[in-house]
Ligand SMILES: Nc1ncnc2c1ncn2[C@@H]1O[C@H](COP(=O)(O)OP(=O)(O)O)[C@@H](O)[C@H]1O
């Protein structure tokens with residue numbers, strides 16, 4: 001068995017309120033290096049919360065979270081930021097590209113917090129855009145790109161720092177079927193190249209096309225099928 | 227894959243280069259240019275007001291200094307003052323010669339009031355009406371002593387002094403409506419016709435000459451019943467001796483009653499006039515400060531709104547690895563940049579206002595460099611204060627809350 005990029009044990013995340021919502025209720029999950037995993041489940045089952053915990057954007061209330069070998073609970077906010085800057089890449093349903101900024105510079109921003117010079121960031125962004133097949137779109141702004149192209153730019157940005165873990169939250173949620181399939185194909189390609197990818201989706205077709213599906217319901221893992 | 231270190235030491239910390247802080251802050255402003263310009267405007271108005279106020283008062287002071295340089299500060303005027311019984315005292319007829327005998331004195335001249343002489347353009351005016359113009363007998367060296375100049379025509383030299391010729395002060399010429407000095411205009415002076423041979427420029431060191439009609443000493447005696455006693459002496463000495471001369475003047479011109487004599491230094495009055503502007507300057511400066519404060523509140527308001535609107539951007543940046551400090555620096559930088567934008571605009575505007583105002587008055591434009599340094603410092607402080615709260619708020623925002631906000 002390969003090294004674990006993700007190791008969750010008994011993870012609980014509860015949102016305060018009356019009554020409090022247990023978004024994650026004792027999750028155990030191990031994801032090895034180079035895996036391509038789908039996290040599926042109905043709306044409200046805790047998928048996004050799980051992604052935030054995996055991405056160290058949110059902390060577990062109980063249990064242990066190890067990402068890329070680091071015990072997240074023991075790290076300071078600044079150390080978690082460092083982990084995100086260098087080891088974790090995010091792709092969001094809403095793309096979150098900066099309007100009015102070229103595709104190249106949007107991708108280069110994926111390296112903004114690594115302390116690399118602008119020139120180096122752009123050099124790597126150039127290669128990153130080539131890897132997602134968008135070299136011809138470098139100077140285009142987000143509003144000049146199709147939805148599928150935007151999401152590919154966002155994937156290139158997430159990959160710019162060569163992260164150990166790529167997290168995608170409903171990456172096809174805002175795309176039509178054809179564009180969505182393009183993005184899923186891209187994730188398969190990354191998987192073949194060795195990247196560890198976790199994809200959140202409520203689209204069962206998308207989930208079925210991936211090698212492993214983790215089914216979530218009411219904050220618990222209901223089924224983990226390879 | 228590397229970095230198995232549990233403590234997190236194996237991961238290099240996030241880093242945002244200082245020039246990237248600037249770049250990120252600048253791009254935040256560029257994304258909403260109209261809003262940036264409008265909120266910088268408040269700062270610009272405050273800075274412009276302060277720069278212009280200081281610039282205008284510096285220009286006015288510079289004008290007075292240059293004027294004093296040109297006119298000299300060594301002129302003293304001696305007037306007889308009033309007697310203990312309240313009558314206007316007279317100076318002895320030989321007082322001019324007595325003053326001339328004081329060692330350091332280089333020039334001395336005098337005017338003498340011709341009593342009961344009115345000046346009219348025609349002789350058909352009711353003699354009960356006065357126009358506030360004085361008739362003065364003037365010695366030939368008067369104009370040079372007070373550093374006066376003729377606007378047109380000529381001055382009363384030795385040759386003209388015995389003829390019915392008159393030179394008008396600038397105000398007098400204006401009131402009488404006299405512009406021609408070619409000998410074609412005559413005015414009625416104490417019932418006699420005098421030909422206008424010259425008109426003076428305003429005399430800053432002897433403004434009393436502006437509203438006077440000046441005639442030669444001999445003709446005043448022969449035609450206008452002038453008794454020949456001087457009313458005001460004008461005296462210049464070496465600059466270093468002015469105080470010494472000043473102390474001996476009263477006893478020299480009026481040995482019996484020196485306390486009746488008033489000696490004054492007209493250049494002091496000019497300098498004092500410039501100094502009275504200081505109070506007004508301070509007041510206007512305070513008003514500029516209030517405008518700057520209001521501008522700062524505008525910037526703070528813009529930044530608070532920006533932080534609320536850009537929650538998902540903040541979340542994205544945290545996801546890309548920004549620390550709280552990086553987020554705080556970004557918004558603080560944006561606020562300082564916004565204020566600096568207003569500061570630069572305001573300094574340019576204030577400089578332009580100063581230049582235009584100085585030009586309209588014929589003053590030399592002056593803008594002390596500490597004003598610009600002060601304006602720069604003030605904008606940075608205002609920007610930092612205005613941005614402190616919104617930036618702290620942005621930094622405190624939890625990444626997930628920022629991302630899940632629409
Ligand atoms: N910030 C929050 N505060 C309170 N409840 C939340 C918050 N975020 C999510 N939840 C709740 O937690 C549960 C899981 O949400 P989420 O992880 O977003 O599910 P999914 O992504 O699968 O739709 C839901 O019941 C949701 O209402």
Ligand SMILES: [Mg+2]
Nearest residue numbers: 044047048049
């Ligand atoms: Mg979700």
